[in-house]
Amino acid sequence: MNEEHFLKEQVNKLPDSPGVYKYLDQDNKIIYVGKAKNLKKRVTSYFNKNQQSYKTVKLVSQIANIEYVVVKTERDALLLENNLIKTIQPRYNINLKDDKTFPYICVTRERFPRIFPIRRRIKALGAYYGPYTQVKDMRETLELIQKLYTIRSCKLALSEASVAAGKYKVCLEYHIHNCKGPCEGLQTEEDYLADIQQIHQILRGKISVVKEALRAKMALEVQNLAFEKAQKIKDSIDKLEVFRMKSQVVNEKFKDCEVYSIESDAKVAYLNFMKISEGRIIHSETKMVKKILEETDEEILGFFISYIRIETQSDAEDILCNIPVNDLLDMVVTVPERGEKLELIELSLRNIAEYKRNKTIDLENDEEKSNPALERLQKDLNLKQIPIHIECFDNSNIQGTNPVAGMVCFMNGKPAKNQYRHFNIKTVVGPDDFTSMYEVVKRRYARVIEENKPLPQLILIDGGKGQLNAACQALIELDVYGKVAIASIAKRLEEIYVPGDEFPLHLEKKSLSLQLIQQIRDEVHRFAITFHRNQRSKNANKTELENVKGLGKKTIETLYRHFKTLKKIKEASVEELTAQIGSHKALLLKTYFTDN
Numbered sequence: 001m002n003e004e005h006f007l008k009e010q011v012n013k014l015p016d017s018p019g020v021y022k023y024l025d026q027d028n029k030i031i032y033v034g035k036a037k038n039l040k041k042r043v044t045s046y047f048n049k050n051q052q053s054y055k056t057v058k059l060v061s062q063i064a065n066i067e068y069v070v071v072k073t074e075r076d077a078l079l080l081e082n083n084l085i086k087t088i089q090p091r092y093n094i095n096l097k098d099d100k101t102f103p104y105i106c107v108t109r110e111r112f113p114r115i116f117p118i119r120r121r122i123k124a125l126g127a128y129y130g131p132y133t134q135v136k137d138m139r140e141t142l143e144l145i146q147k148l149y150t151i152r153s154c155k156l157a158l159s160e161a162s163v164a165a166g167k168y169k170v171c172l173e174y175h176i177h178n179c180k181g182p183c184e185g186l187q188t189e190e191d192y193l194a195d196i197q198q199i200h201q202i203l204r205g206k207i208s209v210v211k212e213a214l215r216a217k218m219a220l221e222v223q224n225l226a227f228e229k230a231q232k233i234k235d236s237i238d239k240l241e242v243f244r245m246k247s248q249v250v251n252e253k254f255k256d257c258e259v260y261s262i263e264s265d266a267k268v269a270y271l272n273f274m275k276i277s278e279g280r281i282i283h284s285e286t287k288m289v290k291k292i293l294e295e296t297d298e299e300i301l302g303f304f305i306s307y308i309r310i311e312t313q314s315d316a317e318d319i320l321c322n323i324p325v326n327d328l329l330d331m332v333v334t335v336p337e338r339g340e341k342l343e344l345i346e347l348s349l350r351n352i353a354e355y356k357r358n359k360t361i362d363l364e365n366d367e368e369k370s371n372p373a374l375e376r377l378q379k380d381l382n383l384k385q386i387p388i389h390i391e392c393f394d395n396s397n398i399q400g401t402n403p404v405a406g407m408v409c410f411m412n413g414k415p416a417k418n419q420y421r422h423f424n425i426k427t428v429v430g431p432d433d434f435t436s437m438y439e440v441v442k443r444r445y446a447r448v449i450e451e452n453k454p455l456p457q458l459i460l461i462d463g464g465k466g467q468l469n470a471a472c473q474a475l476i477e478l479d480v481y482g483k484v485a486i487a488s489i490a491k492r493l494e495e496i497y498v499p500g501d502e503f504p505l506h507l508e509k510k511s512l513s514l515q516l517i518q519q520i521r522d523e524v525h526r527f528a529i530t531f532h533r534n535q536r537s538k539n540a541n542k543t544e545l546e547n548v549k550g551l552g553k554k555t556i557e558t559l560y561r562h563f564k565t566l567k568k569i570k571e572a573s574v575e576e577l578t579a580q581i582g583s584h585k586a587l588l589l590k591t592y593f594t595d596n
Contacts, residue, residue, distance in 0.1 A: 010066045014040040017070045020080045024065040032092040035081040055293045078306045104128040112158045112182045129203040148236050149195040152179050205277030261322040261348040262301045271304045272351045286355040371413045377513035383485050387458035392520045394462035395436045396528040405440040406528030434470040442474035461488035548592045
């Protein structure tokens with residue numbers, strides 16, 4: 001059964017139910033996760049060739065298997081999809097995470113709860129508030145809580161038995177009035193939890209609820225003629241009011257509201273989220289995501305909303321957006337057309353505009369930053385422009401076996417590892433470095449031209465004059481010779497060869513330009529030889545299995561697809577092998593390993 005027929009059979013077996021589907025590649029790795037109201041219809045649409053974009057075609061070409069999970073509702077599918085994407089981070093899914101880890105405030109679940117900042121959420125630990133995109137805002141909130149309430153900072157396990165047994169003694173925090181000594185039973189659990197309940201309200205943005213509770217308590221103290229206690233409570237109320245006024249007030253009639261907006265172009269989307277409570281913005285963040293499969297704004301925003309609501313544990317019912325996404329979410333979303341709610345959308349879009357402006361400034365600043373090594377390289381090689389984009393090639397083979405090549409890319413003098421490329425030599429038999437270099441250079445830039453991507457400012461070849469001439473011939477045939485600078489570095493004397501110059505160039509040993517060239521050359525050599533070793537090891541392993549009489553190429557491929565390595569194949573039980581290749585071949589394989 002061929003792969004295409006196998007996938008069609010899998011699609012035909014899918015149910016007409018809501019759920020989540022997973023696409024796996026030949027290595028059994030999940031490359032895409034999606035949700036669907038109707039699994040069969042949604043997955044079938046990927047294999048409709050008349051509706052496929054270029055990126056979807058690329059995704060479909062790598063699908064070797066399909067798995068799915070049926071759920072009760074679309075909402076369940078949305079939550080499951082979100083969790084799977086966050087956990088697995090498949091190659092073709094939008095990833096809303098970046099390299100920043102924003103902090104939360106955690107209120108623990110224990111007898112006398114503690115409150116502290118944390119960056120990694122552990123659900124069993126307690127309730128979380130955030131994330132705080134501005135650490136300053138989080139610290140101000142914690143400082144307010146410390147001023148208003150005497151919450152313990154120790155990590156003692158204050159069980160009833162340990163406190164009753166007098167296991168602990170009060171510390172300095174008690175003596176400076178930052179704690180009421182629950183460890184010695186000097187504060188009751190009921191009194192402590194009353195403060196914790198008010199802290200929960202503050203962290204949820206319910207400042208008015210806390211103020212009303214404090215006013216009632218203050219009135220009671222006044223009634224009992226405890227004026228000093230009443231004054232302390234009034235000071236707490238004033239601190240809450242100052243804290244509330246620090247946040248931007250939009251309109252106090254908006255009690256609980258979330259605002260989402262999106263702007264996008266062909267490659268990226270910009271998203272903003274604002275959470276409003278009691279008329280003030282208590283949380284706001286803007287993200288930029290790359291489009292992977294030409295997703296629509298509705299799809300990206302729908303995923304963003306579900307992601308944010310899970311991350312912030314939100315249950316707000318009033319959700320505002322700048323585009324409709326009701327068909328994608330199991331909740332009511334409003335697209336305001338006038339009034340103050342429209343002004344909130346405009347404010348959200350202004351946040352996006354400001355984010356884009358700052359991003360543009362950062363990019364311009366990066367481009368303007370001078371790199372002395374590149375400037376020196378431009379001067380030493382007499383280049384027309386500073387070589388911001390450099391690509392370097394190297395061949396690797398041992399005694400002519402498993403010939404491969406590697407290409408590394410440096411942007412602004414730094415490795416751009418996502419642009420590195422491997423090449424299996426296809427047209428050359430035996431150790432022929434010149435023809436191998438010709439092949440990989442031609443293949444590389446034929447692809448660049450076909451995909452309409454920018455050429456580098458400088459091509460470096462690891463080798464001498466022969467490799468350089470072979471690379472130049474490839475560029476001539478592609479009609480790009482002269483449009484991009486090219487040079488080679490010979491390993492022995494660190495000589496630099498450039499086209500049209502009979503004699504090599506010798507750069508100063510301590511010059512920045514030679515150091516950069518050496519760094520690039522060493523990196524491409526490491527990259528190419530690592531790939532060569534992997535290929536040689538892989539082929540050697542396959543050769544060993546080919547020695548087993550009765551095993552064909554397809555059987556060997558099946559074994560590697562499932563077990564990945566020769567070691568795991570050897571360690572597999574007869575039952576595990578039988579499940580993949582049948583009992584007869586499993587016994588042949590086990591017998592071979594036992595005898596050898």
